[in-house]
Each structure stands twice: as C-alpha cells, then as structure tokens.
Amino acid sequence: MPDATGSASADGTGTDPRPLDVVPLHRGGLTPPALDPAAVPAHVACVMDGNGRWANARGLPRTEGHRVGESTMMDVIAGAVELGVKELSVYAFSTENWKRSPAEVRFLMGFTRSVLRAQTDDLLAWGVRVNWVGREPRLWKSVLKEVRRSERITAANDTMVLNMCLNYGGRAEIADAARAMAQDVEAGRLRAASINEKTVQRYLYSPHMRDVDLLIRTGGEQRTSNFLMWSSAYAELYFSDLPWPEFDRTELWRACEAYAHRERRFGGAVDRVTSRS
Numbered sequence: 001m002p003d004a005t006g007s008a009s010a011d012g013t014g015t016d017p018r019p020l021d022v023v024p025l026h027r028g029g030l031t032p033p034a035l036d037p038a039a040v041p042a043h044v045a046c047v048m049d050g051n052g053r054w055a056n057a058r059g060l061p062r063t064e065g066h067r068v069g070e071s072t073m074m075d076v077i078a079g080a081v082e083l084g085v086k087e088l089s090v091y092a093f094s095t096e097n098w099k100r101s102p103a104e105v106r107f108l109m110g111f112t113r114s115v116l117r118a119q120t121d122d123l124l125a126w127g128v129r130v131n132w133v134g135r136e137p138r139l140w141k142s143v144l145k146e147v148r149r150s151e152r153i154t155a156a157n158d159t160m161v162l163n164m165c166l167n168y169g170g171r172a173e174i175a176d177a178a179r180a181m182a183q184d185v186e187a188g189r190l191r192a193a194s195i196n197e198k199t200v201q202r203y204l205y206s207p208h209m210r211d212v213d214l215l216i217r218t219g220g221e222q223r224t225s226n227f228l229m230w231s232s233a234y235a236e237l238y239f240s241d242l243p244w245p246e247f248d249r250t251e252l253w254r255a256c257e258a259y260a261h262r263e264r265r266f267g268g269a270v271d272r273v274t275s276r277s
Helices: 051-056 062-083 095-099 102-126 141-153 170-186 197-202 249-260
Strands: 043-047 087-094 128-133 160-168 214-217 236-239
Touching: 043 249, 051 062, 062 087, 062 102, 062 160, 062 249, 087 095, 087 102, 095 102, 102 128, 102 141, 102 160, 128 141, 141 160, 160 170, 170 197, 214 249, 236 249
Parallel strands: 043 087, 043 214, 087 160, 128 160, 214 236
Antiparallel strands: none
C-alpha cells in the first residue's frame, strides 16, 4: 500500500509536511459482524459532523479536526467495503459551508484536493469507484480537477461506489433538477404531463444513485442538514454522540447492526393484534 504523504496547509495553498495516516483495508483483530447479506444496507450516507468541536475541545484549531477526520473517513470506507455495503455517500462540503470563515474554506478546499490525490491509489486497490456529487459553480477548479481524476482512475471498480458530495445541498439539487426539467419542457424535449418521480430521478446530480438505506450523523446533533433529501426519503436514521474523529469502522458496523434489526415498511403496515388475557 503506498505511503500517503502531504496535505494542504492551513491556508489551503501549500503542503503540510505531516503525513496523512495510512489506513489498511483490513485491521488486525477486527472482523465485521456476520449479518445476513440481505440485512446489510446497500447505501449508507454519512454526515461527518463534529470535527471542529472535537479539535476545539482539545485546544486545537478546527482545521486539525478535519485532518483527523480524513483518517476516520478512510477507516469507515474500509469498513463499508469489508461489510459488503455497495454505496457510501459522504458529506464532504455543503453549499452552506461557504458561510464559514475564509481561512477554513481555503483549508477545506485545499485539504480535500490533497486527500483525493493521496488516497485515490488506495481506493483503487480496494475496488472503490469515486463519484462526485454536487454543483460545479464556486467549487475550486483544482478540486474539481482532482475529483475528476479520481473518477477516471477508479472508473472500472465495482466493489463499492463512494459518492463524494462536494459543494452539495439537497435543496439545491432538487431546485437544479426542477430548472433543468422546466428548460426541457420549454424546448419541447419533455412533456410536463409526463413528469413523475422517475423523471425527477433522471435529473438529479447522480441519476443512478441508489436510495439511501441508512443515514448516519455523528457529533450529537439530530438532523439531516439538507443532505440527499430526495434519496433519503425512506432512509433509516442513526445518530451517534461521537464526533466524527472518534467514529471508526466498528461504529459503522454497530450502526449497520442496528439497521439490520429495524422493520422497514415504506408506508405499509401489518396488523399485529395483541391478545388480551
């Protein structure tokens, strides 16, 4: 496995000599739970929250939490591959994150670029296919170039799809889909009367994305924060009090075990009358 070195500096313009942690696909002594394959969520989505608070609580700048969170992300990806998850979506940078301080935005953009450059070889070796999901406007061209490179390099992989949600917002995605449909109706390429849920799906950023089965949020907050709103319509929600830097593959497996024991009805119901003695 190649040694991943070099990450963005705090201002996102240079490199930091500290190495990024190398995460193995299999960790000694750790075995995923023996779940029925039918009970494993096919698509898991992660709101990776708590990096900044984790760092600040230790007297560190928020950016250090993002650095540690990168190792967590790779460990969770490895754990998802081991368990047999087919699709994993990570909320790397939202359309609302532009509201953060310019210094933090610069760090996140530069760091994301460096993470993609450093970790793509490992993702390739693990059989993971990278797929970017989000808006192009405002996204740094250097970041877009790097994610497109990762997509090309991993295009033939079929073990798991990794959706890197960069400059992504759920409402923005639906609004963009509605705008594109309206333009096609105006141009005569689409009949308004024929629009249904399958039509909307075709206009989303990633039309072939599976519906989310399990949505995980770390950091103690209990909300979905505008993440994959269309695809998560019937997702099971799992909230962890752990900040993202303290989450790992074993916590992912714990969330998937909880999912496996839930009853998913998708609006249906079954009579289970309790007899009275």
